[in-house]
Amino acid sequence: xxxxxxxxxxxxxxxxxxxxxxxxxxxxxxxxxxxxxxxxxxxxxxxxxxxxxxxxxxxxxxxxxxxxxxxxxxxxxxxxxxxxxxxxxxxxxxxxxxxxxxxxxxxxxxxxxxxxxxxxxxxxxxxxxxxxxxxxxxxxxxxxxxxxxxxxxxxxxxxxxxxxxxxxxxxxxxxxxxxxxxxxxxxxxxxxxxxxxxxxxxxxxxxxxxxxxxxxxxxxxxxxxxxxxxxxxxxxxxxxxxxxxxxxxxxxxxxxxxxxxxxxxxxxxxxxxxxxxxxxxxxxxxxxxxxxxxxxxxxxxxxxxxxxxxxxxxxxxxxxxxxxxxxxxxxxxxxxxxxxxxxxxxxxxxxxxxxxxxxxxxxxxxxxxxxxxxxxxxxxxxxxxxxxxxxxxxxxxxxxxxxxxxxxxxxxxxxxxxxxxxxxxxxxxxxxxxxxxxxxxxxxxxxxxxxxxxxxxxxxxxxxxxxxxxxxxxxxxxxxxxxxxxxxxxxxxxxxxxxxxxxxxxxxxxxxxxxxxxxxxxxxxxxxxxxxxxxxxxxxxxxxxxxxxxxxxxxxxxxxxxxxxxxxxxxx
Amino acid sequence: xxxxxxxxxxxxxxxxxxxxxxxxxxxxxxxxxxxxxxxxxxxxxxxxxxxxxxxxxxxxxxxxxxxxxxxxxxxxxxxxxxxxxxxxxxxxxxxxxxxx
Numbered sequence: 001x002x003x004x005x006x007x008x009x010x011x012x013x014x015x016x017x018x019x020x021x022x023x024x025x026x027x028x029x030x031x032x033x034x035x036x037x038x039x040x041x042x043x044x045x046x047x048x049x050x051x052x053x054x055x056x057x058x059x060x061x062x063x064x065x066x067x068x069x070x071x072x073x074x075x076x077x078x079x080x081x082x083x084x085x086x087x088x089x090x091x092x093x094x095x096x097x098x099x100x101x102x103x104x105x106x107x108x109x110x111x112x113x114x115x116x117x118x119x120x121x122x123x124x125x126x127x128x129x130x131x132x133x134x135x136x137x138x139x140x141x142x143x144x145x146x147x148x149x150x151x152x153x154x155x156x157x158x159x160x161x162x163x164x165x166x167x168x169x170x171x172x173x174x175x176x177x178x179x180x181x182x183x184x185x186x187x188x189x190x191x192x193x194x195x196x197x198x199x200x201x202x203x204x205x206x207x208x209x210x211x212x213x214x215x216x217x218x219x220x221x222x223x224x225x226x227x228x229x230x231x232x233x234x235x236x237x238x239x240x241x242x243x244x245x246x247x248x249x250x251x252x253x254x255x256x257x258x259x260x261x262x263x264x265x266x267x268x269x270x271x272x273x274x275x276x277x278x279x280x281x282x283x284x285x286x287x288x289x290x291x292x293x294x295x296x297x298x299x300x301x302x303x304x305x306x307x308x309x310x311x312x313x314x315x316x317x318x319x320x321x322x323x324x325x326x327x328x329x330x331x332x333x334x335x336x337x338x339x340x341x342x343x344x345x346x347x348x349x350x351x352x353x354x355x356x357x358x359x360x361x362x363x364x365x366x367x368x369x370x371x372x373x374x375x376x377x378x379x380x381x382x383x384x385x386x387x388x389x390x391x392x393x394x395x396x397x398x399x400x401x402x403x404x405x406x407x408x409x410x411x412x413x414x415x416x417x418x419x420x421x422x423x424x425x426x427x428x429x430x431x432x433x434x435x436x437x438x439x440x441x442x443x444x445x446x447x448x449x450x451x452x453x454x455x456x457x458x459x460x461x462x463x464x465x466x467x468x469x470x471x472x473x474x475x476x477x478x479x480x481x482x483x484x485x486x487x488x489x490x491x492x493x494x495x496x497x498x499x500x501x502x503x504x505x506x507x508x509x510x511x512x513x514x515x516x517x518x519x520x521x522x523x524x525x526x527x528x529x530x531x532x533x534x535x536x537x538x539x540x541x542x543x544x545x546x547x548x549x550x551x552x553x554x555x556x557x558x559x560x561x562x563x564x565x566x567x568x569x570x571x572x
Numbered sequence: 573x574x575x576x577x578x579x580x581x582x583x584x585x586x587x588x589x590x591x592x593x594x595x596x597x598x599x600x601x602x603x604x605x606x607x608x609x610x611x612x613x614x615x616x617x618x619x620x621x622x623x624x625x626x627x628x629x630x631x632x633x634x635x636x637x638x639x640x641x642x643x644x645x646x647x648x649x650x651x652x653x654x655x656x657x658x659x660x661x662x663x664x665x666x667x668x669x670x671x672x
Binding site for chain 2: 206207208211212233234235237247249250251278280
């Protein structure tokens with residue numbers, strides 16, 4: 001559903017919050033408390049810290065120098081997964097995946113390994129590493145925040161370290177053993193360059209000399225690198241197959257199948273253009289415009305839309321020329337294709353403003369050839385020091401996590417590691433809104449008495465055995481997070497599992513940690529894991545690619561996780 | 573869609589009324605076949621009552637133009653409305669026909 005939905009998640013969630021408020025299920029102060037909770041504040045402040053680390057080149061330097069030149073695929077997996085897991089524990093799994101993606105793709109090409117194989121290993125490593133600290137996954141912060149609300153006691157930054165570390169070690173070993181099962185997918189942007197079968201759309205300007213000639217006379221039927229498959233007229237009439245004596249009209253959209261690079265030569269040789277609107281003369285088009293490739297990320301507002309029907313091209317001054325889906329040609333007129341998450345788009349873009357486009361449309365597209373290159377200097381050392389100090393102070397409990405993160409964010413701004421006037425740009429407000437709504441749902445579940453209704457039958461069914469209850473709840477939470485997200489699963493399950501622990505007279509801590517780590521064990525679908533979602537487009541994966549080893553990983557790691565918690569944390 | 577063909581002082585005049593869309597184009601093509609088959613070199617296409625023209629309709633105009641030009645004649649398009657004028661400008665037809 002997420003691959004096709006057009007309604008942003010935060011809008012849906014806020015709609016639900018409004019409904020709960022309007023129906024009196026929750027009060028205004030519940031909403032205010034949820035949106036001002038520790039999870040929200042820490043996540044928001046952490047965006048500033050990450051921006052500082054990114055701008056000053058700390059993350060760039062780390063990712064560039066950690067990978068090395070391993071001699072085998074097995075060693076490459078270890079070289080990648082070790083630093084990715086460590087950084088993920090410190091910086092968050094999604095940020096690390098995002099940071100490493102382009103680097104890993106270049107590295108994979110250098111090592112002659114399919115990028116998809118290493119990207120999947122990266123995604124797993126980031127998820128494993130993220131299980132070790134509260135900052136590793138947003139769901140960890142959600143659970144920690146809800147725990148503080150219930151008990152008044154803050155969790156240590158490394159509270160989930162032991163089960164997280166056990167899962168990281170076992171998971172990494174499993175990935176090494178299953179390395180041949182990692183799917184070898186063609187990288188989408190490479191397929192644009194190399195595949196001989198893509199659909200390209202070009203427009204005939206009114207003053208083109210081919211107007212009123214037949215297709216054959218104009219030499220536009222069988223061209224170098226491909227052939228004309230259809231003509232779309234100004235009134236949407238489609239001519240396919242195209243007869244040799246078909247007359248060309250100004251404004252015709254010529255749809256070609258073939259090798260993209262060669263077909264794009266028609267722009268120079270025959271004066272055709274890529275345009276979202278009618279073009280009277282080729283002179284209207286900036287001749288310095290360039291082709292860039294981007295992929296449609298999960299949650300993009302382009303999902304479910306057709307370029308021909310949306311105003312995206314007009315707003316962004318980019319024109320869709322071709323679409324690839326999982327490394328294959330989409331057999332439709334590109335601008336009529338209903339866009340899906342993971343699609344790779346070839347876009348004709350303005351000659352300048354690369355950074356502006358990447359920044360403005362980051363919710364819609366992720367460009368393969370990102371122009372961001374940080375400057376290394378004294379601020380690189382300052383921002384790295386801020387991060388290290390934040391970890392030392394919060395893990396040694398000198399100051400609470402929220403205070404440490406807020407001070408670190410302030411220090412990043414004070415030392416000029418990120419710009420104060422751009423502070424709002426660094427924060428993913430949409431995600432924070434969704435997160436706030438999740439916290440509200442958690443409160444609503446408690447207030448409506450739903451907790452007892454769900455919790456008590458499970459307790460009875462499990463014969464009041466805390467071990468069985470822990471296993472059942474961890475399994476259920478993990479399963480739910482495969483379908484929805486780990487944040488939603490964490491927010492919804494926490495009140496239930498906490499209630500069960502209290503009812504049984506157990507220490508809620510092991511149940512809390514069990515839930516925290518279980519919801520991040522969701523590997524079988526790209527929807528369940530934010531890191532899988534992130535690599536879905538760049539890796540050119542199919543939806544089912546994640547199932548092959550994902551189910552096995554899910555079962556084994558869930559078992560390891562529960563066993564570790566039972567062994568390490570006494571339930572009573 | 574209705575097409576009337578008449579001949580006045582050696583000039584063939586085709587008058588169109590209604591919407592010349594893809595469906596109507598089939599019958600209209602048959603109606604104007606007599607102009608294409610004739611030896612007339614002076615053809616006038618009166619579009620005063622023509623409300624809309626599709627790409628199929630334009631193809632008929634092109635067929636007439638080609639046959640008349642082959643006879644070294646000329647085709648005049650008269651009284652087109654603003655919408656059709658835009659279509660002519662966009663497709664480049666305004667440079668091929670004499671428009672009055």
